[in-house]
Amino acid sequence: MTVINPYIPFLSEIVAVIKHTEIEFTFRMTYSGEVKPGQFFEVSLPKFGEAPISVSGIGDGTVDLTIRKVGKVTDEIFENYVGDTLFLRGPYGNGFDIANYKGKEIILVAGGTGLSPVKGIVDYFSAHPDDCKSFTLLVGFKSPNDVLFKKDFEEWEKNLNVIMTVDTPVDGYCGKCGLVTQYIPEIPIENSDQAVGIVVGPPMMMKCTITELFNVGFKEENIWISQERKMCCGIGKCGHCKIDDTYICLDGPVFNYTKGKFLKD
């Protein structure tokens, strides 16, 4: 019997490259298997090594992987262009289960690149607005120059309640400013004890956002988070992403807050 070697990646072709900012790009890669928003791939980056990258969009035979140039970790991939290939492993992790949110009032709060793992959810409800009672997308970026998925925002604004805010405005910017938390009380919600909150972003942003959701009456069992950690192997072996008795790569990265609140690094 041949055992499939889970460490051997497969080749995937770059079918499109979308530049968001000077340092953030989305690579549309060929992939025809099952995949959910919030799952991640281990992407082999030339001259560097593997890095876990969340799925930021799911197409017909493709997945989007949004990669940020941080340090030397992910620099090299930006030398790749359409028609080139990358080695991938995955998808790994549990991902978001859209069925959990159907028919509900939904507030999705994302900070910066935290939008990537939840973008598939936004895409889904933007395409199927009748599948939920209401959908508010609340996103915070550092500055207008850091805004990701600009084109997608135009699409989302048609069917969803979209609130975008930046920490630091620049000249000529006329949108909202400040932290995402200050906009939560303004979001119209009929039954907050039934509404769903999805929160992904930097640790501090997530903590404050969840506190604010509690303040407006959300229940913890209706809040979902995704935890970004150093997922090195993706298959429960290397130990880097372990928190308490939880392996983020196997049991997460998506957690209901009833479980997620106990995760202490």
Next chain:
Amino acid sequence: MLDLNTKKIKKNAYRITKVRGETASRIRVPGGLLTAELLPLIQNIAETYGNGRIHLTTRQGFEIPGIKFTDMEAVNALLQPIIDKLDINQEIPGKGYTSAGTRNISACIGSNTCPFATYNTTNFAKKMEQEIFPNDLHFKVAFTGCANDCIKTRMQDFGIIGMTEPQYQKERCIGCQACVKACQKKSVDALSVENYRIVRNTEKCVGCGECVINCPTRAWTRSPETYYRLVLMGRTGKRNPRLAEDFLVWATEDAIIKIVKNTYDFVNHYIDREAPGGKEHIGYIIDRTGFEEYKKWAMEGVELDLRTIVKNPIYWGGIHYD
């Protein structure tokens, strides 16, 4: 009525002191290590013939002050078990130390105790003592376990600094860089990382062993051979105090012993017999003859290991008051 030959007294390891009629006895302890059983014997001499006090010398010996010149013979008798126990070469048993010019061979605590030491400094010091004592020429030799040089070998005529040649087993290396950090912060920054593996700059490496000490997986280990850095002609003094300079790097024990012994021949040949007290420091003799001449004598019959680097020429610095 005292009628003394001070030259003979000094050669017998007694001092002419500032107190008329009183001398002090110097006890040599090669390598600075002795068993505790000798301390009562030293105590007994101090209390019976001295003033009850013992001075710890900079060269790791004992000096017992307040002894009457008239008691030297009795003191010599009491010194005999100490001389025997410490295995000191002696011409006439019972008559004390045969000479005093070649000073006690001092050593740091070494690998018996210290985690940094690369060799057993005591053993090498004792071996050197066996080879060069009781020579009466004024030689200062010291041994130190690692490049930290706690014994201050660079202020001796001959300083011997231990070195180990780090052995790297790359398949045991995890790239944690504990060695790189240690070398950078505590030593000479001789390690770098290439493709997650460590590269040792062999020209920079001083063989201190910090990489070995800090490696958590035994990827770094010590070479079976111990190597030494031999530094020459450091000195204190009125005219031109200076630190010793490197002569040999990655040298062996045999080569070092041979060079020190050869130096006695050199000094015997070139010493200024008219110098005050017939004493002239080696360093000043080399200053007169030139280093090339000294090197010719020193290296006579010396077999060097393939790894040994010979520094040539050597220039000494220091402060010139002359």
Next chain:
Amino acid sequence: MGYQTTLAKINAIFSDLSKDYVIYAPKRFVGDGTFTNIDTIRYGEITDLSEIEFAEKSNYSFKEVLLPISETLFYFTENEMKEADAPKKGAIVFLRSCDLHGLKRMDTIYLENGAVDTYYKRLRDKTKFILMGCENSFENCFCVSMGTQKSDDYDAYIKVDGNAVLVDSHWDLLDAALAGATEASVMPDSVTANNTVVTVPETVPQTLFDAPFWEDYGNRCIACGRCNFVCPTCTCFTMQDIFYTDNGKAGERRRVWASCHVDGYTDMAGGHAFRNDKGQRMRFKVMHKVNDYKRRFGTHMCIGCGRCDDVCPEYISFANCINKLNTLVNDSVKEEN
């Protein structure tokens, strides 16, 4: 089957087995220790049983046989991957009871938690385990507290006593080789008590994670990772990609041991580290060994070999930490009542 035989006979058998197996055992590596003239006892290949260090505890465990310190997983070019070849021969590993329990912990992670690890499995499947008895407990051992002082799960037990050798074989190949040897009833030597006794708290409330208790370790630990590297149950690794060429398209991927105490363990691509404080790293490790692992897999991870206590350059005692933690847990429960 139990046998009594001779050292010459058993050496001959192992010499024969060495055609198909590499034999690993704790060996003395003279002068290979941290300090001058200090030896290391660690696993290495042997050809004769006299090379085995029976009298002392090995500084490092057997785990490097099944989980090499540095292991190439595959070679890659621009378009292809080639799995690194497995060793041709199987392995025979001499180890003590505690380590044999450690093997179970490794199995759990590498064969059960998530996908099966190909590289571990291919070594594991071809490895035979030979128990070394413990007549006496070594310094810092607390196997009895962890219930690992005995194990029946071996392929053979071998005791060398001068020229006489006692064998208890669970391995048909060995039985065949020993056919005709004197049969004997052989019980592995095992200890019934250790000087170090450890009481593991039943559960550790999360409220104690930030207790000042851990700050002491934060001040003492130097994050060298030795405790992890000597531990037979520490199984973490990090991937390394090596590129042979400037264009970065051909090379190899390997994995190397990793340590949750060493800097970088939780670092994200952007540089954020989730556990910078060394006291919190100690808490993480301790909780993993005696709490988290049990919640997930049903047994404590720690097998009580005490190697972490043997090796720590800062004299941090893991065993004492657990005992102190147990007291802290009990005190905090009392306070609540």
